[in-house]
Amino acid sequence: MSVSQSASVPVSSGKGLFGHPPGLTVLFLTQTWAEFSYFGLQAMLVLYMTQQLALPQAQSSVIYGLYTGCAFFSPFIGGIIADRWLGKTTSVVIGGSLMMLGHFAMAFETLLFPALALVAIGNGLFIPPLAVQVGGLYHEGDARRDQAFSAYYMGINLGAxxxxxxxxxxxxxxxxxxxxxxxxxxxxxxxxLYLCFRKHLPSEPSRASVEARQRAPLSKADWKALSTLVGVVAVVILFRIAYEQSGNTITLWLSERTERSLSGFEIPAPWFTSLNPLLIIVLTPFLMAYWRKRKESGREPNLFRRMALGCALAGMACLVMVAAAYAYAASGAPVSALWVIFYFVLLTVGELLVLPVGLALFGTLSPVQVASMMMGAWYIAKFAGSLSAGFIGTLWQVIPTELFFAIGAGATFLAALILFWMGRQRTVVAAS
Structure with a gap:
């Protein structure tokens, strides 16, 4: 059973923007503004701690890693709560309210840790049911569902x-x-926006149907799907170790070792990190069209191999920063911003081949009994990757910078090899 069955009445019969149900627009805009709030905080956090609060860089990196890690471990717990007790709509509203209070609390220096805790807990209740509702807009087998998740992912990055x-x-x-x-x-x-237009969203199932669904045992196919999804999470953690440095030590690299002057104006360091979501917004429609044509011609690549290619591109992005680190060491002065721009181009294309595919896999393969929980499990990769990236960030001023970026390259290339092997195994099984 798929996620689309988790709502009692899919609403795919309606047509809205680009031929999709109006509810997709509601969820798209809700997620866009939620990500605006989350990434607005994330973009400032390390610089705020080091510059305003005068915390040491290593301590700031650990706090950043713990916060982002907890913010994306909590969806696993939040998904269970949404599945079993609150329901999707109530969970989204409570989670969003907690996040809002946390962001306002960040305006007070003494409330740093309580504020981060509110955002992390709220994120856990907010994200899983909202993503599950995307799948709930479509009937089983509706070909528009994969495109819906790509569009939803684009909304995430528009807000960012x-x-x-x-x-x-x-x-x-x-x-x-x-x-x-x-x-x-x-x-x-x-x-x-979510509350005003919730009539366009999938209706909540009755309490009796929820309890009956939870009592239904998982089938052999369900367990096989779960094992596949757990394997995907484990590998994406390696990708995240490198990817999450884009909001951590890459911000420090931009602030301290990149020439950012343009016609007398010093470009704020966090602005460069906006290249990632900007490129996603620009490239997603083209990639969607490209993969659709490949599918129509019968030449669509194995999804695992597509993700493997994405990890390899992320590894190449890290190698670009290895070269930039050597250039900085040789000159002893801030280096061209072109290095980090090239880094973000490769990283973003790699991301588009990894993360939206994983999101769609979880939305499609998760058994209905644990739909929100498994959508939360997808974010375990971000939790573990963010936590690891935060602790690896403590090495920023301890080891040579070129070796620091080489660690990220090694992690992503290893992920690429494992995903390629998984794709090969899946091809062999399908052929037999």
Whole structure:
């Protein structure tokens, strides 16, 4: 059974933007503003701790890793709570409200840790049921569902791009509290949109049907799907170890070792990280069209091999930074921003071949009894990867920078090899 069956009445018969149900637009905009709030905070966090709170870099990296890790471990617990007790709509509203309060609390220096805790807990309740509702918009077998997850992922990055530009700029011009307050207002707007247009979303199943669903045993096919999904999580952790440095030590590299002047204006370091979501917004429609044509011609590659290629590209991005580190060591002065731009191009293309595919796999293969929980399990990879990336970040000033980036390259190339092997095994099984 798929996620689309987790709602009692799919609404795929309706047509809205680009031929999709109106509910996809509602979920797209809700997620966009939620990500605006989350990434607005994330873009400023390390610099806020090191510059405003005068915390040591190593301690700031650990706090950053613990926070982002907890924010994406909590969806596993939040998914269970949504499946068994709260239901999807209530879970989304409570989670979004907690995140909003956390962002506003960040405006007060003494509330740093309580604020981060509120955002992390709220994120856990908010993300899984919202993503499950995307699948719930479509009937079983509807070919538009995979495209819906790609569009949904683009919404995530639209919010991230806007936040990375606006929130640090407000912080730079008017003070940190303005940047954090903007993140809070973004979350508030997302909640308002969700509540005002929830009639377009899949209806909640009755309590009796929920209890009956939970009592239904998992089939052999369900267990096989779960084992596959767990394997995907384990491998994506390796990808995340390198990927999560883009918001951590890459920000420090931009701040301290990159020439950022343009016609007398110093470009804020966090602005460069907006290249990642901007490229996702631009490239996603082209990639969707490309893969659709490949599928129609019968030449669509194995999904595991597609993810393997993405990991390999991320490894090449890390190698670009290895070369940039050698250039910095040789010159002793900030190096060209072209290095980090090339890094983000390769990393983003790799991301588009890894993360949306994984999101769609979890949305499609998760058994209905544990739909929200398994969607939360997808974020375990981000939790473990963020935690590992945070602790690896403590080596930033301890080991040579070129060796630091080489660690990320090694992790992603290993992930590529494992995914390629998984794709080969899947091909062999299908052929037999």
């Amino acid at each position: 791009f806007t936040a990375i530009i606006l929130c640090p700029l407000l912080a730079q011009l008017y003070g940190w509290h303005w940047g954090f307050a903007a993140a809070g207002f973004g979350m508030a707007l997302g909640l308002i």
